[in-house]
């Protein structure tokens with residue numbers, strides 16, 4: 001067992017761990033940062049952007065972000081280093097800069113060396129961490145503070161089932177980023193950390209969506225959306241709000257919805273572009289649609305099907321045939337009248353389902369990852385279930401994030417990253433300040 005000594009150990013170099021490492025080092029602490037993966041950045045390497053006020057201190061390059069104003073808040077979408085259009089994974093630019101800055105400040109990164117447990121003294125204070133590198137070498141690192149930042153348990157299907165009841169791959173198709181196994185929660189709870197409710201950062205998604213991105217984008221339109229009985233369940237002009245849709249699907253039979261459009265709608269989107277433009281999906285989704293759709297159909301990609309009649313489509317998709325026919329008839333009549341009596345969907349999107357081929361894609365619950373688990377106070381210090389601070393222990397990022405209640409805040413995009421950056425920064429500053437208390 002190798003013995004090391006430092007001031008602050010940060011367990012994980014995802015977004016919140018990087019923020020904690022930078023803040024502690026900027027405040028004068030010696031920092032060792034353990035990271036399970038072979039690179040830094042964690043799930044944040046998949047991201048597009050960050051909520052308003054955290055960008056400048058974290059990134060130091062505000063001019064390289066594009067701001068979307070929403071009231072007093074802005075979503076800063078990070079421009080990729082090569083100058084190309086911002087999009088998924090663009091935030092890697094930011095995590096790279098943060099890593100470089102941490103290294104300049106002297107932070108020692110130990111990659112492929114996960115933290116395995118916390119060391120406590122007789123008074124229950126946390127005074128160190130154990131770790132194990134990829135060659136099996138064990139470490140015991142003593143320090144005055146540990147900051148845990150391991151990104152939740154989005155990759156741990158059993159823990160998701162045990163805590164929230166979802167069955168990954170059956171009624172949940174969330175991002176499962178390797179490495180997010182709940183290590184931080186388990187470590188903290190093992191030394192007496194209190195518990196918070198845990199939730200998924202819920203939205204809606206199709207299985208293996210990153211490999212079927214054009215299908216996902218192409219169906220995120222205000223066409224006809226229904227449940228297994230063929231009944232509409234929400235105004236389809238709200239389907240851009242991924243939180244609303246995820247929450248709604250969570251309450252449907254089988255936790256599944258069906259998005260359906262016909263040949264006429266497809267022609268319209270091909271000619272005029274999508275009715276709902278997403279910042280995430282490509283805007284020219286429909287250009288290569290036919291070719292990619294045919295390929296996915298031939299591959300037997302389960303969520304999709306196509307048919308010349310609605311009856312045939314319902315049978316293929318597993319929707320109640322009579323229910324779908326009756327509900328589409330009623331919907332088409334409302335389209336003719338130009339008024340959605342049930343959900344008051346915008347008139348311009350009241351397009352009937354008329355002529356085949358009809359296209360259908362099943363929509364499931366998705367999520368970016370998990371949220372919460374470890375009880376903290378405003379300084380990000382970990383507390384017991386009795387709200388007693390465990391000295392020397394901080395927890396940040398999604399391991400400790402409970403700012404949402406039961407629904408992800410879709411109205412301020414980028415706010416999970418915002419919490420990660422700020423909670424990491426606050427913990428890093430506090431852990432360092434402790435060193436200089438006399």
Ligand SMILES: Cc1cc2nc3c(=O)[nH]c(=O)nc-3n(C[C@H](O)[C@H](O)[C@H](O)COP(=O)(O)OP(=O)(O)OC[C@H]3O[C@@H](n4cnc5c(N)ncnc54)[C@H](O)[C@@H]3O)c2cc1C
Pocket residue numbers: 011012013014015016017034035036037040041042043044045046047048049050051113114115116149150151152175177178179180181183184368369396397398399413414415416417418420
């Ligand atoms: C596809 C996708 C897109 C997203 N887009 C956005 C967006 O645009 N805006 C936004 O605000 N949020 C977005 N999010 C959410 C955002 O990525 C997360 O909220 C954020 O990255 C979480 O940061 P974190 O520091 O808590 O954990 P992460 O960034 O997930 O990092 C956790 C780190 O812990 C490491 N680790 C795990 N166990 C150990 C261990 N035992 N020891 C050491 N290291 C360990 C992991 O390897 C990983 O590097 C997105 C998420 C996904 C999946």
